[in-house]
Amino acid sequence: MRQKILTRYLRVDPENPQSGAIAAAAEVIRRGGTVAFPTETVYGLGANGLDPRAVVRIFEAKGRPLKNPLILHVASLEQARALVSDWPEEAEILAERFLPGPLTMILPRSPVVPDQVTAGLPNVALRYPEHPVALALIRASELPIAAPSANLSGSPSPTRAEHVAADLDGRIDLILDGGPTRVGLESTIISLCQESPLLLRPGGVTREQLEEALQRPVLVHEAVLQAALSKEIPDGAPCPGLFFKHYAPRATVIMVTGEPDEQCRKVMTYLEENPGLRVAVLGTDDTLPRYEQGRVVPAYLESLGPRERPQVIAGRFFAALRRCDQAGVAVILVETIPTSGIGLAVMNRLCRAAENRTL
Ligand code: TXA
Numbered sequence: 001m002r003q004k005i006l007t008r009y010l011r012v013d014p015e016n017p018q019s020g021a022i023a024a025a026a027e028v029i030r031r032g033g034t035v036a037f038p039t040e041t042v043y044g045l046g047a048n049g050l051d052p053r054a055v056v057r058i059f060e061a062k063g064r065p066l067k068n069p070l071i072l073h074v075a076s077l078e079q080a081r082a083l084v085s086d087w088p089e090e091a092e093i094l095a096e097r098f099l100p101g102p103l104t105m106i107l108p109r110s111p112v113v114p115d116q117v118t119a120g121l122p123n124v125a126l127r128y129p130e131h132p133v134a135l136a137l138i139r140a141s142e143l144p145i146a147a148p149s150a151n152l153s154g155s156p157s158p159t160r161a162e163h164v165a166a167d168l169d170g171r172i173d174l175i176l177d178g179g180p181t182r183v184g185l186e187s188t189i190i191s192l193c194q195e196s197p198l199l200l201r202p203g204g205v206t207r208e209q210l211e212e213a214l215q216r217p218v219l220v221h222e223a224v225l226q227a228a229l230s231k232e233i234p235d236g237a238p239c240p241g242l243f244f245k246h247y248a249p250r251a252t253v254i255m256v257t258g259e260p261d262e263q264c265r266k267v268m269t270y271l272e273e274n275p276g277l278r279v280a281v282l283g284t285d286d287t288l289p290r291y292e293q294g295r296v297v298p299a300y301l302e303s304l305g306p307r308e309r310p311q312v313i314a315g316r317f318f319a320a321l322r323r324c325d326q327a328g329v330a331v332i333l334v335e336t337i338p339t340s341g342i343g344l345a346v347m348n349r350l351c352r353a354a355e356n357r358t359l
């Protein structure tokens, strides 16, 4: 059995983080420990990105497969350039336009990056977050910080410090609580290591925005809207993370397809046909009243937000999955939304949480 460690907990002002708390957290990082901290997307679990032993602690705490590489977080473009062997013009264009912000770029790695960070791949993932707490921590530790999302491997990403504590208390050294995160879904990942830029994970920066900035098409990896369920990672896969179970609460998730009216009918029929089953429904503002007045009311019901504001839905998605688990349901029915803008990121997380199951 792994030994339980004492997890310290420090509250920080998300806009103007207290220097004492930041110094304490930076000290933990410099000594090779693990710190959970807020970013604008989700909470990250950080360690010294140049120290293989510190990096291994992240994998142990999360129960993460060693073959799944980590993103290095930096607080300036200068720090980013020092971690790659090539900084192409398109990296400069994207950096100028979107960084700091919710965009991760995959570039050829420099030899200073440990193998444990990249899982042996020739490329490294770099992210320059905009959250004041993340920036202050990276600056105070004077190191690039390796950080995956601060959840147990496979479960929904944490958008609040409470989610981190629920998964990782007793497994990490410190949690910096800076309140809820803004975007709610992890950063967009784009690889600049192929002929054409390739979107590996949609997020806060949309495909449309990337294409506009680069003035050429951005390809979307086929696994983005069709979760890859094989247990084996194919050789040469550009993004190993696409091949691991992800975002899954304990309950079985099913996505409800079709136009809103059709989705509503499908949900009602499912509830009527499964009277003994504890079912949660994650709907939208337009459909919620209909479920409330339906013949069979679900065991748990929540709206993810207005259909015309997918950024609100993105912000609530992971927390809503966790609330369904707390309600002790067996099945979660989730309404689908169009894949334009940040809707693509929502649908990517939903496909994977549902392992492609549809109703
Ligand atoms: O918003 C985010 O990106 C958050 C916050 C904490 O910054 N981080 C995050 O990390 O989502 P993680 O580890 O949960 O997801 C990173 C994804 C994984 O799917 C991983 O396989 C992929 O990035 N990745 C990391 N390094 C890579 C590399 N060198 N080549 C290809 N994919 C890589």
Ligand code: MG
Binding pocket: 148, 149, 157
């Ligand atoms: Mg993750």
